[in-house]
Amino acid sequence: MTIGTxxxxxxxxxxxxxxxxxxxxxxxxxxxxxxxxxxxxxxxxVTEMTxxxxxxxxxxxxxxxxxxxxxxxxxxxxxxxxRPFVRAARGIRAAWRSLPEPETPIIRRRVRIIAQTPxxxxxxxxNTGNTExxxxxxxxxxxxxxxxxxxxxxxxxxxxxxxLFLWAEEERTTLADAIERALDVIEADA
Amino acid sequence: MTIGTxxxxxxxxxxxxxxxxxxxxxxxxxxxxxxxxxxxxxxxxVTEMTxxxxxxxxxxxxxxxxxxxxxxxxxxxxxxxxRPFVRAARGIRAAWRSLPEPETPIIRRRVRIIAQTPxxxxxxxxNTGNTExxxxxxxxxxxxxxxxxxxxxxxxxxxxxxxLFLWAEEERTTLADAIERALDVIEADA
DNA sequence: GGCATAATGTTAGTGACTCACATTTTGCAG
DNA sequence: CTGCAAAATGTGAGTCACTAACATTATGCC
Numbered sequence: 001m002t003i004g005t006x007x008x009x010x011x012x013x014x015x016x017x018x019x020x021x022x023x024x025x026x027x028x029x030x031x032x033x034x035x036x037x038x039x040x041x042x043x044x045x046v047t048e049m050t051x052x053x054x055x056x057x058x059x060x061x062x063x064x065x066x067x068x069x070x071x072x073x074x075x076x077x078x079x080x081x082x083r084p085f086v087r088a089a090r091g092i093r094a095a096w097r098s099l100p101e102p103e104t105p106i107i108r109r110r111v112r113i114i115a116q117t118p119x120x121x122x123x124x125x126x127n128t129g130n131t132e133x134x135x136x137x138x139x140x141x142x143x144x145x146x147x148x149x150x151x152x153x154x155x156x157x158x159x160x161x162x163x164l165f166l167w168a169e170e171e172r173t174t175l176a177d178a179i180e181r182a183l184d185v186i187e188a189d190a
Numbered sequence: 191m192t193i194g195t196x197x198x199x200x201x202x203x204x205x206x207x208x209x210x211x212x213x214x215x216x217x218x219x220x221x222x223x224x225x226x227x228x229x230x231x232x233x234x235x236v237t238e239m240t241x242x243x244x245x246x247x248x249x250x251x252x253x254x255x256x257x258x259x260x261x262x263x264x265x266x267x268x269x270x271x272x273r274p275f276v277r278a279a280r281g282i283r284a285a286w287r288s289l290p291e292p293e294t295p296i297i298r299r300r301v302r303i304i305a306q307t308p309x310x311x312x313x314x315x316x317n318t319g320n321t322e323x324x325x326x327x328x329x330x331x332x333x334x335x336x337x338x339x340x341x342x343x344x345x346x347x348x349x350x351x352x353x354l355f356l357w358a359e360e361e362r363t364t365l366a367d368a369i370e371r372a373l374d375v376i377e378a379d380a
Numbered sequence: 381g382g383c384a385t386a387a388t389g390t391t392a393g394t395g396a397c398t399c400a401c402a403t404t405t406t407g408c409a410g
Numbered sequence: 411c412t413g414c415a416a417a418a419t420g421t422g423a424g425t426c427a428c429t430a431a432c433a434t435t436a437t438g439c440c
Contacts, residue, residue: 122316158348
């Protein structure tokens with residue numbers, strides 16, 4: 001019988017928040033590579049070991065991507081007579097257009113750090129592996145050849161990531177806008 | 191006053207060859223992650239330290255990419271009234287079409303290992319950073335906007351890499367062919 | 381207020397990589 | 411072929427990310 005809608009956050013939620021907050025802070029101030037997991041843990045009042053109970057690796061403090069379901073749904077709802085490449089691109093457009101605005105500031109902090117850190121750019125790519133697989137499955141389910149689907153997914157995702165990086169650096173545009181522009185580069189017709 | 195055109199390889203060349211050979215062998219037999227740098231060094235009759243004198247990191251035994259100059263040249267020679275995206279794609283086509291056949295077997299061994307190892311897929315992407323920068327510079331030098339150039343380069347390179355992976359796994363096609371097909375997915379017109 | 385359980389800590393170890401310094405090999409000049 | 415500078419390699423110690431087994435403490439609920 002809870003009284004209000006907001007209760008005191010559990011300890012787990014609090015340490016998670018502390019790790020994320022101090023992690024981002026240290027990354028921004030000293031750089032990702034120069035920041036040690038032990039330092040983050042210490043700042044959050046916790047042990048190195050505990051950090052790894054919350055994140056499987058240092059880089060996962062920055063890499064999340066829980067957007068796959070919306071993405072594949074958006075691709076699925078594109079007309080299936082389009083070429084896989086165009087279909088995937090339009091799906092991504094639609095998916096990001098409906099991204100809630102309030103989330104973007106934190107995304108920007110994260111993406112900016114990633115964009116500035118070579119080792120993380122690679123990590124990001126590895127991380128999109130799941131998203132790529134999801135897109136491929138969706139395209140294949142609608143009749144595309146597996147080979148074609150894989151190339152299309154990889155290429156479109158690369159454009160998306162490139163757009164994200166530009167947005168994080170540029171400051172003045174909105175996320176949806178940056179992504180639209182990135183995909184325009186790839187799709188001949190507007 | 192050297193007599194013939196081929197001389198005894200220097201010690202440096204011999205240890206380098208030994209490291210590459212035993213490294214590829216171990217990676218193929220036991221897997222990349224399960225293979226230790228110490229094991230490779232030992233198999234090559236050398237110390238772990240020596241390995242790192244030849245390669246800045248374990249992954250660099252597989253990642254080379256000395257193809258940038260030919261690539262940018264090929265892009266430069268594409269008609270400059272094309273959109274940057276199409277220009278980059280056609281340039282890559284041209285560049286790989288002229289790749290010497292004899293080199294492809296060793297490339298295939300390497301790419302196959304990379305394609306099968308998630309951590310290396312990321313490393314590969316990080317590694318293409320230089321190539322991407324080179325392409326961007328070339329496109330910008332010919333009048334493209336930096337933002338557009340970056341998206342185009344990233345996207346086209348992703349298609350290239352996807353094509354490489356497919357080729358490495360499929361066995362039956364030729365390299366140039368696989369890349370042509372990959373780029374066809376991306377370029378509307380053939 | 382007590383107790384199951386979740387959260388955290390401890391210790392020890394592996395593997396990639398770095399650095400400072402010592403030793404051996406190689407190739408070439410005399 | 412002798413010797414010697416430079417190149418190649420070795421040694422030992424250390425850092426950091428990450429893992430695993432086991433001990434301890436804190437939380438929240440009855």
